[in-house]
Amino acid sequence: MTLHSLVIVLLQLVLLLALAPALSGWIKVVKCHAQGRTAPGIMQPYRDIRRLFIKDVVVAENASWLFRFTPYLVFGVTVMIGGIVPLISVDLPLAATADVIALVMLFGIIRFFTALAGMDIGTAFGGMGASREMTISSLAEPAMLMAIFTVSLANSSTSLTQMVSVMTRTEFVIRPSLAFALAAFILIALAETGRVPIDNPATHLELTMIHEAMILEYSGRHLALIEWAGMMKLMLFFALGIATFFPWGIAPAGDNILPMLALGLLIVKLMLGAMIMVLIETGLAKMRIFRIPEYLGSAFLLATLGMIAFFILE
Amino acid sequence: MVSPLDMAGFSVLLLLGLALFSPFMGRLRTLQTNLTFSLSALASLAAILAGAMTVAGGSVATATLSLGLPGLPFHLRLDPLAGFFFVVIGLLGLCVSIYSIGYVKGYSGRRPLTRMVVFYTLFLAGMFLVVLADDAYFFLVAWELMAAASYFLVMYEDEFAAHRRAAFLYLLIAHVGAIAILLAFGVIAGQSGQEGFEGYTFAAMRATHLSPGLATAAFFLAFFGFSAKAGIIPLHVWLPEAHPVAPSNISALMSGVMLKTSIYGIIRFAFDFIKVFPWWWGAIVLVLGLISAVMGVLYALMQHDLKRLLAYHSVENIGIILIGLGLAMIFASFHLPILAALALIACLYHTLNHAMFKGLLFMGAGAVLHATHERNMEEMGGLIHRLPWTAVLFLIGCVSISALPPFNGFVSEWLTFQAFLLSPALPHPLLKLLMPLGAALLALTGALAAACFVKVYGVTFLGQWRGHHKPEHIHEVGWSMRLGMLLAALVCFLLGILPTWVIGWLDTIPEQLCGGRLYESAGSLGWMWLTPIAQERASYSGPVVFLGICAVVLVTWLLLHIRASRVRRAPIWDCGFAKLTPRMQYTATAFSMPIRRVLGFLFAVREHSELVAPINHPAVPTHIQYRLRIRDRFWNWLYTPQSDAAYWIARQVGRLQQGQIRIYLLYSFITLIVLLVFL
Numbered sequence: 001m002t003l004h005s006l007v008i009v010l011l012q013l014v015l016l017l018a019l020a021p022a023l024s025g026w027i028k029v030v031k032c033h034a035q036g037r038t039a040p041g042i043m044q045p046y047r048d049i050r051r052l053f054i055k056d057v058v059v060a061e062n063a064s065w066l067f068r069f070t071p072y073l074v075f076g077v078t079v080m081i082g083g084i085v086p087l088i089s090v091d092l093p094l095a096a097t098a099d100v101i102a103l104v105m106l107f108g109i110i111r112f113f114t115a116l117a118g119m120d121i122g123t124a125f126g127g128m129g130a131s132r133e134m135t136i137s138s139l140a141e142p143a144m145l146m147a148i149f150t151v152s153l154a155n156s157s158t159s160l161t162q163m164v165s166v167m168t169r170t171e172f173v174i175r176p177s178l179a180f181a182l183a184a185f186i187l188i189a190l191a192e193t194g195r196v197p198i199d200n201p202a203t204h205l206e207l208t209m210i211h212e213a214m215i216l217e218y219s220g221r222h223l224a225l226i227e228w229a230g231m232m233k234l235m236l237f238f239a240l241g242i243a244t245f246f247p248w249g250i251a252p253a254g255d256n257i258l259p260m261l262a263l264g265l266l267i268v269k270l271m272l273g274a275m276i277m278v279l280i281e282t283g284l285a286k287m288r289i290f291r292i293p294e295y296l297g298s299a300f301l302l303a304t305l306g307m308i309a310f311f312i313l314e
Numbered sequence: 315m316v317s318p319l320d321m322a323g324f325s326v327l328l329l330l331g332l333a334l335f336s337p338f339m340g341r342l343r344t345l346q347t348n349l350t351f352s353l354s355a356l357a358s359l360a361a362i363l364a365g366a367m368t369v370a371g372g373s374v375a376t377a378t379l380s381l382g383l384p385g386l387p388f389h390l391r392l393d394p395l396a397g398f399f400f401v402v403i404g405l406l407g408l409c410v411s412i413y414s415i416g417y418v419k420g421y422s423g424r425r426p427l428t429r430m431v432v433f434y435t436l437f438l439a440g441m442f443l444v445v446l447a448d449d450a451y452f453f454l455v456a457w458e459l460m461a462a463a464s465y466f467l468v469m470y471e472d473e474f475a476a477h478r479r480a481a482f483l484y485l486l487i488a489h490v491g492a493i494a495i496l497l498a499f500g501v502i503a504g505q506s507g508q509e510g511f512e513g514y515t516f517a518a519m520r521a522t523h524l525s526p527g528l529a530t531a532a533f534f535l536a537f538f539g540f541s542a543k544a545g546i547i548p549l550h551v552w553l554p555e556a557h558p559v560a561p562s563n564i565s566a567l568m569s570g571v572m573l574k575t576s577i578y579g580i581i582r583f584a585f586d587f588i589k590v591f592p593w594w595w596g597a598i599v600l601v602l603g604l605i606s607a608v609m610g611v612l613y614a615l616m617q618h619d620l621k622r623l624l625a626y627h628s629v630e631n632i633g634i635i636l637i638g639l640g641l642a643m644i645f646a647s648f649h650l651p652i653l654a655a656l657a658l659i660a661c662l663y664h665t666l667n668h669a670m671f672k673g674l675l676f677m678g679a680g681a682v683l684h685a686t687h688e689r690n691m692e693e694m695g696g697l698i699h700r701l702p703w704t705a706v707l708f709l710i711g712c713v714s715i716s717a718l719p720p721f722n723g724f725v726s727e728w729l730t731f732q733a734f735l736l737s738p739a740l741p742h743p744l745l746k747l748l749m750p751l752g753a754a755l756l757a758l759t760g761a762l763a764a765a766c767f768v769k770v771y772g773v774t775f776l777g778q779w780r781g782h783h784k785p786e787h788i789h790e791v792g793w794s795m796r797l798g799m800l801l802a803a804l805v806c807f808l809l810g811i812l813p814t815w816v817i818g819w820l821d822t823i824p825e826q827l828c829g830g831r832l833y834e835s836a837g838s839l840g841w842m843w844l845t846p847i848a849q850e851r852a853s854y855s856g857p858v859v860f861l862g863i864c865a866v867v868l869v870t871w872l873l874l875h876i877r878a879s880r881v882r883r884a885p886i887w888d889c890g891f892a893k894l895t896p897r898m899q900y901t902a903t904a905f906s907m908p909i910r911r912v913l914g915f916l917f918a919v920r921e922h923s924e925l926v927a928p929i930n931h932p933a934v935p936t937h938i939q940y941r942l943r944i945r946d947r948f949w950n951w952l953y954t955p956q957s958d959a960a961y962w963i964a965r966q967v968g969r970l971q972q973g974q975i976r977i978y979l980l981y982s983f984i985t986l987i988v989l990l991v992f993l
Contacts, residue, residue, distance in 0.1 A: 056882055076867035097855045099853060217886075304751070
């Protein structure tokens with residue numbers, strides 16, 4: 001592990017922690033503009049997190065240690081993933097810790113414990129959120145892995161940094177398999193990060209909540225950690241999409257100047273990606289819960305088509 | 315220096331000796347159980363050492379006993395494959411033996427313990443002998459010893475009709491399987507060209523060259539026979555019946571290791587006896603594995619009996635093991651030794667992992683049963699406050715079986731995924747295309763298992779107590795039960811953190827069976843990094859994941875607790891309505907409702923709800939009755955027709971019995987005439 005790579009990984013973690021709320025703020029701003037509302041400003045998520053950290057924690061009488069432990073675990077796993085997904089450079093000492101399949105499973109830990117925490121208090125909302133979240137995720141997981149398999153077959157690796165290196169080194173051609181996989185990935189990423197049309201992060205309406213229902217009982221610093229981790233998760237899904245489908249600009253190993261350039265490019269890519277997401281969210285209405293299997297089924301179909309395209313055309 | 319075979323022999327003899335002498339201690343109940351189970355733990359420890367040394371050294375030791383048939387004495391052989399299963403059985407045997415010291419106290423005074431200790435030791439000895447046997451006769455003797463001992467253990471609480479029925483079903487399917495295994499041995503022995511009984515030794519079977527047709531017959535007979543024991547769909551129906559009714563320490567052993575003896579048998583037949591086989595054998599094994607995995611987990615999701623649910627998860631995990639085995643067979647048939655080694659290691663690793671976490675979960679279920687006298691999850695809740703130790707250990711089991719890093723279930727599933735992703739190396743275009751779909755099904759299985767264990771843990775241990783009686787009498791279980799579970803949980807953790815060591819240790823098995831080694835590539839970066847084929851291809855580091863998460867959690871916690879802060883406890887927010895009651899929580903049935911709705915076409919689901927209105931007007935209902943019945947479709951498709959047919963044939967044959975002596979004399983007369991004509 002060289003000093004250079006250590007600096008890169010620290011820089012990347014700081015970037016993730018610092019930029020994730022800004023990304024969420026940016027999404028809100030663009031969304032408000034798109035829907036003709038007044039925007040709260042890009043800094044609002046920072047103010048929200050700060051306020052939550054200052055506030056006292058109120059915990060239900062019968063909450064167990066699991067309920068109080070989960071926010072820390074969720075935050076810890078998210079930061080851990082942040083050290084693995086390449087944001088600005090592939091020179092990451094921790095990149096070999098987990099390949100894409102392991103990354104998906106690491107996101108699985110977050111989901112597993114959030115769902116458990118939702119059931120810990122023993123209210124109907126928590127159970128409802130946990131049940132729905134686990135149902136959706138179990139249908140999303142095959143599609144997610146199918147999309148990942150397509151990309152990894154195209155690059156003959158499941159290691160993210162290796163995928164980035166292979167893609168940036170080879171000449172750019174439009175590959176039908178990757179196009180299908182990208183379409184599938186976008187559909188699944190919307191489901192996994194709890195955005196419209198699967199879940200609405202802005203709602204607290206009991207019949208439609210999924211993610212919010214699980215964390216309804218949290219307050220104070222616990223809620224702050226979960227919210228912050230949620231914002232980082234969103235940014236990490238963007239980063240995952242960028243690294244697997246649009247890696248151009250991520251600096252190769254052993255380069256000192258390019259990471260700064262890559263940082264600028266990353267911000268541009270994130271802003272563009274967020275605008276596309278806002279377009280999708282504004283254009284679509286939230287789906288009925290029993291329509292979701294069809295949605296995820298089509299994502300699976302797209303990923304499978306990508307796989308078939310890879311074997312037939314490439 | 316004691317050789318591994320001596321140690322294995324010591325272990326088996328100790329167990330058989332215990333079975334013989336423990337009945338004489340029937341009066342001294344405490345001494346009987348404490349001594350028997352402690353010595354069983356010792357025997358298991360010896361078995362672990364024997365197996366671990368054999369696998370590590372890649373040594374093969376044989377012995378011939380002066381017992382057995384004339385012309386066919388008992389042959390013993392301890393090779394790395396047998397050694398590995400020795401370790402699997404020994405590890406869980408050790409945990410469960412310690413656990414049993416406390417667990418059987420719950421039966422003390424209520425029913426005879428002698429039966430439990432005798433059959434327990436015989437059961438363990440039977441399993442060890444199955445993997446040690448080196449001839450067909452001894453193998454089947456050991457196989458039947460194992461089956462019979464476990465039958466009596468399933469029947470332990472034999473005053474309930476349901477228990478007797480379950481045990482009978484188990485015995486029936488086990489014997490149908492045993493017949494098929496016997497026939498498979500016969501097919502190979504018949505071709506060995508040896509005179510007398512010589513052909514029935516495994517050594518002769520290894521040397522026998524079979525024609526493709528006979529090899530297929532032998533393999534699929536054996537596969538059918540072992541499937542019946544392993545509970546592969548559609549031969550799984552005995553599992554969800556027998557596991558719930560058996561005492562929990564027995565369920566742990568049956569599900570954790572007894573099912574694995576059939577995996578041993580399949581590997582022995584395919585890779586050791588037959589060796590050369592076409593790819594479609596592997597494809598069939600793979601497809602059956604996928605079906606078992608997906609259907610097993612879906613049926614598990616629909617259960618609310620804790621032990622029944624775990625039994626269906628055994629079907630799922632045996633499916634995952636078979637997926638690895640099927641892949642190994644496909645790769646081996648195309649002469650890709652390294653890839654076959656990867657898939658075979660994934661299969662063996664999952665075998666070991668499943669033994670540990672399923673043993674842990676069944677022990678945990680036993681602890682819950684011991685404390686609450688309840689198997690129905692809908693009557694539980696909030697046990698995390700009452701059983702703090704069991705709750706933590708059970709959670710480790712849940713995380714392991716849900717394939718979440720850094721625990722052990724993840725490592726073996728991840729290796730299976732890697733094996734799937736190497737399918738482009740196959741020279742068969744259709745296989746290349748279809749294999750990733752199998753990987754997607756495996757992903758579905760993993761995700762559904764996670765959903766199922768959120769349900770299990772959330773409904774059983776979290777929330778509020780749902781039962782009718784007060785939960786105050788529920789207390790944490792004794793130290794020996796906790797210690798048994800703690801050991802299993804520790805092994806789960808270590809197997810997840812140190813995969814490179816385990817693979818380095820296992821490496822002699824694929825080397826002997828399919829001629830490929832994995833460790834050179836898998837451990838090329840040192841013990842911290844697991845890189846199955848090459849570093850560029852895929853890598854995983856359990857220690858870094860674990861330490862990284864721990865470090866961030868610790869730093870965050872410290873940063874947030876520098877300033878003294880208060881946590882205020884308050885009643886649950888009830889939205890301003892009337893007080894929330896425990897009956898308003900999500901139940902297990904409610905939790906799995908969305909999945910039942912989405913994938914319900916795979917089950918026979920019958921739902922019925924009814925408004926009960928006292929003055930016969932739907933506007934003023936007093937309560938709603940909801941009935942839900944979910945049946946295993948295979949029961950209707952496969953078993954009911956068979957039992958009907960058997961009954962019908964029996965009735966027809968029964969007509970011969972007229973009960974009149976004249977008719978029977980007529981039968982004898984006709985038989986004599988027929989014999990005279992033909993002879």
